[in-house]
Each structure stands twice: as structure tokens, then as C-alpha cells.
Amino acid sequence: MASPSGHGESTCVAVEASRIGENARVSIPQSFIQELLSRVDVVDIVGRYVQLKKGGANFMGLCPFHGEKSPSFSVSPSKQFYHCFGCGKNGNAIGFLMDHAGMGFVEAVNDLAQQVGLQVPDDDVSPQERERANAQRQKQATLTDVLEKAGESWRKHLRDSPRAIQYFKGRGVSGTVAKRYGLGYAPEGWRGLASVFPSYDDPLLEESGLVIVSEEDAGKRYDRFRDRVMFPIRNVKGECIGYGGRVLGDEKPKYLNSPETPVFHKGRELYGLFEARTAVREHGFALVTEGYMDVVALAQLGFPNAVATLGTACTADHVHKLFRFTDTVVFSFDGDGAGRRAARKALDGALPYATDTRSVKFLFLPAEHDPDSFIREHGTEAFARHIADAMPLSRFLIEASREDCDLTTAEGRARMLSNARPLWTALPDGALRRQLLSELAGMGQLDAKDLAELWNAASAQEAGRLPHRGGASAAPAAPRIPSAAGADSNPYADEPPWGASAAEEAWYPPSDVGHGAGVGFERKPFRKDKGDWKSDWKGKSKWKKDDRPQQPQQPPLPRTPAASRTDHAVRLLLSHMEFLEDLTHEDHATLCAQPAPHGLLFTWLEGQFHEHGPLAWAVLREALRDHECEALADRVMTGSHAQTEGDEKELRWELRGLLNRMHVESIKQQQNILIQAATQDPAALVRYKELEVRRKALLDNGQKLDS
Numbered sequence: 025m026a027s028p029s030g031h032g033e034s035t036c037v038a039v040e041a042s043r044i045g046e047n048a049r050v051s052i053p054q055s056f057i058q059e060l061l062s063r064v065d066v067v068d069i070v071g072r073y074v075q076l077k078k079g080g081a082n083f084m085g086l087c088p089f090h091g092e093k094s095p096s097f098s099v100s101p102s103k104q105f106y107h108c109f110g111c112g113k114n115g116n117a118i119g120f121l122m123d124h125a126g127m128g129f130v131e132a133v134n135d136l137a138q139q140v141g142l143q144v145p146d147d148d149v150s151p152q153e154r155e156r157a158n159a160q161r162q163k164q165a166t167l168t169d170v171l172e173k174a175g176e177s178w179r180k181h182l183r184d185s186p187r188a189i190q191y192f193k194g195r196g197v198s199g200t201v202a203k204r205y206g207l208g209y210a211p212e213g214w215r216g217l218a219s220v221f222p223s224y225d226d227p228l229l230e231e232s233g234l235v236i237v238s239e240e241d242a243g244k245r246y247d248r249f250r251d252r253v254m255f256p257i258r259n260v261k262g263e264c265i266g267y268g269g270r271v272l273g274d275e276k277p278k279y280l281n282s283p284e285t286p287v288f289h290k291g292r293e294l295y296g297l298f299e300a301r302t303a304v305r306e307h308g309f310a311l312v313t314e315g316y317m318d319v320v321a322l323a324q325l326g327f328p329n330a331v332a333t334l335g336t337a338c339t340a341d342h343v344h345k346l347f348r349f350t351d352t353v354v355f356s357f358d359g360d361g362a363g364r365r366a367a368r369k370a371l372d373g374a375l376p377y378a379t380d381t382r383s384v385k386f387l388f389l390p391a392e393h394d395p396d397s398f399i400r401e402h403g404t405e406a407f408a409r410h411i412a413d414a415m416p417l418s419r420f421l422i423e424a425s426r427e428d429c430d431l432t433t434a435e436g437r438a439r440m441l442s443n444a445r446p447l448w449t450a451l452p453d454g455a456l457r458r459q460l461l462s463e464l465a466g467m468g469q470l471d472a473k474d475l476a477e478l479w480n481a482a483s484a485q486e487a488g489r490l491p492h493r494g495g496a497s498a499a500p501a502a503p504r505i506p507s508a509a510g511a512d513s514n515p516y517a518d519e520p521p522w523g524a525s526a527a528e529e530a531w532y533p534p535s536d537v538g539h540g541a542g543v544g545f546e547r548k549p550f551r552k553d554k555g556d557w558k559s560d561w562k563g564k565s566k567w568k569k570d571d572r573p574q575q576p577q578q579p580p581l582p583r584t585p586a587a588s589r590t591d592h593a594v595r596l597l598l599s600h601m602e603f604l605e606d607l608t609h610e611d612h613a614t615l616c617a618q619p620a621p622h623g624l625l626f627t628w629l630e631g632q633f634h635e636h637g638p639l640a641w642a643v644l645r646e647a648l649r650d651h652e653c654e655a656l657a658d659r660v661m662t663g664s665h666a667q668t669e670g671d672e673k674e675l676r677w678e679l680r681g682l683l684n685r686m687h688v689e690s691i692k693q694q695q696n697i698l699i700q701a702a703t704q705d706p707a708a709l710v711r712y713k714e715l716e717v718r719r720k721a722l723l724d725n726g727q728k729l730d731s
């Protein structure tokens with residue numbers, strides 16, 4: 025597994041301190057969640073992102089989770105629940121914000137609470153802190169309003185500026201795309217915004233980065249953006265948080281961005297992500313480019329799934345954010361030296377997230393091209409081919425390691441290995457990492473075993489110097505013979521991107537799980553307060569009748585196989601929290617959908633992982649004090665079954681087997697819902713059959729697993 029120095033650090037950097045949820049803990053009382061869900065309207069929430077039309081008692085629209093031409097996505101105002109008959113996605117308002125808008129749980133709860141004017145309770149926060157957080161939230165809302173207002177005026181100016189229109193036309197940008205990205209034009213003149221806001225002296229204009237206050241010239245104020253075409257930068261919720269401005273000619277600086285403000289953090293935001301979200305899902309990958317003009321031009325040319333970093337290198341934060349929307353990321357870089365340097369930084373950012381179920385690729389354009397000019401010269405198809413042939417992360421890691429190393433000499437090979445070690449160490453454990461060890465060893469003319477020992481010793485030495493990060497073991501993975509499958513994968517292919525051998529593959533589910541059988545968050549136990557979980561489910565879902573297979577009842581906890589299976593999954597994840605990194609979207613959904621307290625504990629653990637990375641059980645134990653899941657955690661982590669010692673690979677497989685069996689249960693439940701709906705909706709029957717295939721595959725795997 026990953027050593028603490030590599031993986032741990034990066035995870036720490038990657039913590040996405042959600043602006044709103046910074047101080048919030050994940051221990052939000054269920055009663056509050058219930059109160060919240062009773063006050064918000066899922067139709068409004070979904071309606072912010074999906075165009076909905078009334079059809080009978082429900083609202084229908086095009087599913088945002090899968091590509092479709094006719095609507096099979098239904099939102100029920102009476103059940104406060106959405107459901108797609110095409111892909112099976114379903115859930116409540118919180119689940120929608122998490123799944124579609126890419127928010128974390130706490131962030132989604134805060135977002136909804138803010139909309140209905142509720143205060144998220146948090147006992148750990150002092151009144152002063154809460155006051156401060158409130159003030160900060162107010163400030164942020166005000167700043168985005170101010171920014172939005174400036175954008176409106178710039179959009180108007182664009183209509184009146186033939187020069188700016190000509191600029192966009194010259195880049196092939198249509199009115200439709202300009203509108204979608206909210207493009208505008210900041211006119212010439214020093215105080216253009218003075219006519220937009222009631223007071224040009226308002227400190228908010230400076231704080232939002234729109235106005236610069238001169239230090240030399242007696243505090244003279246002037247517009248930051250003058251005579252530039254303007255690109256609003258939106259967060260995943262669609263709020264305007266900053267701007268990029270480009271000159272129309274060749275003046276310098278060519279690009280100008282908003283400064284860091286309370287709402288805008290360059291290292292975290294990706295230009296175009298809000299606009300690209302749906303396309304990223306439809307195309308199956310996100311394309312990361314170097315600038316906002318690339319994004320807009322690519323959208324125009326048939327690649328609406330492009331995003332860009334904002335004049336900064338791609339950070340681990342960026343990568344982490346992208347992986348909330350897709351399992352495949354393709355970085356595109358201009359073919360010049362700057363492009364290669366940027367690619368090298370993106371590699372560093374991507375390594376900690378390159379699990380076996382994800383695919384990261386690097387596309388290098390010919391030296392004279394950016395994506396826009398490349399497509400213009402060679403066409404859309406050539407570009408798509410280029411993307412398909414992009415360099416896999418494994419290849420780039422090796423290229424980067426051997427750069428300037430003469431592999432015909434022992435010195436050169438040693439240097440190559442020393443370059444490779446930090447990169448390899450940053451990878452999460454898995455088939456990819458283990459194969460790379462063998463490959464690098466081969467290049468260095470060492471036995472994989474020798475190399476593992478060498479790096480093991482180096483890591484141990486470092487671990488002695490560095491503070492040890494909880495949970496993570498410092499030992500590098502055991503050497504392993506690479507499989508024939510290799511790590512190359514095509515982002516369009518349905519093949520699992522990990523290079524598992526045929527024998528191992530049986531242990532894993534197919535790779536389409538992220539968008540397939542996810543059960544959403546509808547059954548998340550946070551819906552359950554004191555009441556009965558089963559009746560809660562029945563009350564909320566119209567897509568099922570009462571003949572659903574029996575669920576573990578509680579309390580008290582039953583000793584059914586299902587319950588002990590879930591117990592064991594809890595145990596494995598509490599003792600090896602880093603396993604969370606391997607889980608698919610479907611795994612997460614299934615775990616979190618387990619009845620309380622298990623599901624609640626999984627949700628909590630996921631929140632901890634998101635904020636802190638993998639933690640040791642001792643640390644988790646402390647964090648669980650007085651938590652409602654404390655008793656469950658204590659029970660599974662003590663007593664005769666509590667040992668989870670053994671080969672880490674075996675433990676991972678054990679977890680895989682448990683999860684597969686849980687998926688089978690969850691699929692059965694979905695099938696029961698679908699079979700009811702099938703009398704009126706042929707799509708439900710189709711989906712039923714798809715799930716049947718999936719269920720059978722999982723069962724087959726399960727048998728292999730048991731034997």
C-alpha cells in the first residue's frame with residue numbers, strides 16, 4: 025500500500041475544505057436531516073440542474089446521469105424522490121446534490137439548509153465560531169451576487185461591441201456556446217463598473233476582485249478588467265466566483281484572472297466544470313486543458329466535456345474534484361516546453377488518485393498546436409483518435425523517471441530508479457502499482473524483490489524521520505509479476521482499466537458500475553430517525569410494493585448472514601480505511617444505503633476519509649466518541665471476530681467479495697421496484713433485464729470467490 029510519506033501527504037493536500045462545511049463535522053443529527061428534507065422540494069433542487077416538465081403527478085426530464093434523447097428521469101414531488109428508469113439512479117435531494125453537483129454530504133446538507141434558512145446544528149462549534157461561519161457564508165453569498173451583477177453588465181456590453189463579437193466569431197464561437205458559458209466583454213475605460221453598482225466605493229467591489237485600489241495613488245480605484253473578453257468562472261453549484269479576461273489583440277498580459285478572494289481559490293477550481301458536468305458523464309471522461317479559450321473552443325467543436333485549470337498547475341485538489349464526476353481523466357497539453365512541465369505537475373497531482381478502477385491519460389499535442397488549432401487543422405475525428413491513443417499514466421511515469429538518464433550505464437539506471445521512487449510511492453496500492461514495480465525493476469536490471477527491499481529500506485528510513493501518518497503502513501507492496509493485460513486502457517472501452525489477470529478479474533465487478541446499479545441515497549439511513557427503517561422506505565418509494573425482500577431488522581441487531589457480512593465490511597474498513605480508495609461508486613452507494621447503524625457508520629467513515637485521508641483505528645475510535653455509531657464500531661472491533669490480520673491483498677479480496685454479495689442484495693431490491701413499474705414502462709423492463717445480467721455475473725464471481 026501507499027507509504028505515508030507519499031500517499032498520506034497528498035491526501036492531506038487534497039482535502040477539499042468545502043467552503044461551507046469547513047467547520048462542520050459529519051455528525052449531523054438524523055432528526056435534522058429529516059427536518060431539512062421535509063422543508064426542501066426535490067423538484068426545485070433537481071430543477072436547478074435539469075429541465076423538468078410536468079407529466080401526471082410527477083415531473084419528467086432528460087436524465088443527467090446518462091445520455092438519452094427521450095426523458096426517462098422522473099421526479100416525484102409527493103415522494104420527494106427522483107428515479108431514472110433508464111439507468112436506475114435514484115435518491116432524494118441530498119443524494120442528487122452529491123451525485124450530480126459533486127458535493128460532499130456535509131456540503132449538500134449545508135447547501136439545502138441555507139436555502140430554507142435552517143441552521144445546521146453542530147455541538148462542537150462554539151457560538152462565536154458559528155457566528156463567524158455565518159458571517160463568512162453571508163459574505164460569500166454577497167460576493168457571488170456582486171460578481172454575477174458585473175457579469176450581467178459585461179454580457180450586455182458584448183452585444184454592443186462588434187470588436188468583441190468579432191473576436192469570438194474569429195475563434196468560431198457561436199452565440200449558443202457564448203450564452204452557455206456566459207461570455208461577456210468588459211469595455212475600455214477605467215471605471216466601467218461605476219455605472220453598474222450604486223456605489224463604486226463599496227468595499228465589496230475590491231473584495232470580489234473586480235476593482236483595484238491603488239496603493240501609490242492615494243487609494244484611487246479602477247476596474248481590474250478593461251477591454252477584455254470575459255469568462256465567468258463558476259463553482260460546481262453554478263455560482264459565479266471569479267473571472268478570466270483575455271485581451272482581444274496581442275497586448276500583455278494576455279490572460280488576467282480574478283485574484284484569490286473568499287470565494288475564489290485557483291488551486292481548487294476548474295474552469296468549465298459546471299458547464300461540462302453532464303457531458304463528462306455522457307462522454308465517460310473529463311478532458312483537462314490549459315485555458316478557458318480551449319474549453320469554449322472544444323465545446324464548440326464537439327467536446328463539451330472539457331475543463332481547464334486557471335493559470336495554475338493541475339493540483340491533487342483538482343484531480344480529486346474531477347474524480348467525483350468521472351473515473352477517467354485525460355489531460356491535454358500543448359506540445360511546447362511549458363506544456364510538458366504542466367504535464368509533469370499534473371502527473372504529481374494525479375498519482376495519489378490513480379487507483380486500479382480509474383484511468384488517467386496524458387495527451388501531448390504537436391508542438392505548434394493547442395486543441396483548438398489542432399482540431400481546425402486535422403478535424404474532430406483526428407482529435408478523438410488522439411485522445412484514445414493518449415499516454416497512460418503508467419507510461420508517463422516511466423518516461424518522466426528515465427528522462428535524462430542513460431540506461432546503458434548502471435549510474436543512469438540507478439538515477440532512473442531514484443527518480444521513479446517518489447512517483448511510484450505516491451500511487452495507491454493496487455495492481456497498477458505492483459506491475460510498475462516489476463517494470464521499473466526490469467528497466468533498472470534488478471529483481472523486483474531487490475527493488476522492493478531497497479525501497480522498503482528507504483521508506484523505513486524516511487518513516488523514522490517523518491511523523492508517522494496513522495493507518496498507513498510504510499512497507500511498499502510486495503513485488504509481483506506483471507500480468508499480460510498491462511495498464512493501457514482506452515477511455516472508451518468497457519474493459520476494466522486495471523491490469524488484472526484473468527484469474528483476478530473474477531473477483532472484481534465490471535467497470536460500468538459507476539453509472540449502473542448505484543442505489544443512490546434514497547435509503548440512506550440518515551433518513552431514519554427513531555422510526556422503523558422499513559416503513560421509512562415504504563413511505564417514500566412509489567417504485568416498489570411490499571414484497572421487497574426482507575431487510576435486516578433492528579434494533580436489536582440480528583445475527584443474520586447479511587448483518588454479519590455488513591459487520592465484517594465495517595471491520596475491514598475501520599481497520600484498513602485506505603481500502604475506501606478502491607471502492608467504486610456503486611460500492612459507496614451500497615454501503616451508505618445499509619440500514620442504520622451500519623450505513624450511517626459508512627457515511628461517516630467516508631466523510632472522514634474525504635476530509636483526512638486514511639486514519640488508524642485508534643484515531644477513528646477517538647473521533648467516534650459519543651457518536652451514535654460508537655457502539656457498533658466497538659462491537660465489531662472487539663471480540664473473537666475482530667482480527668483482520670492477514671495478507672493485505674487477501675483482505676482486499678475479502679472486502680470485494682462482501683461488497684459483491686451486498687450488491688446482489690441491492691440489485692434484487694431494485695429489481696422488485698422495476699418489476700412493479702414494468703407494467704407501465706417498458707424501459708423499466710429493459711433495466712430489469714440489465715440488472716439481471718449484472719446480478720448473475722456477480723453471483724458467478726461470488727461462487728468463484730467462495731470456492
Ligand SMILES: [Zn+2]
Nearest residue numbers: 087090108111
Ligand atoms: Zn439515467
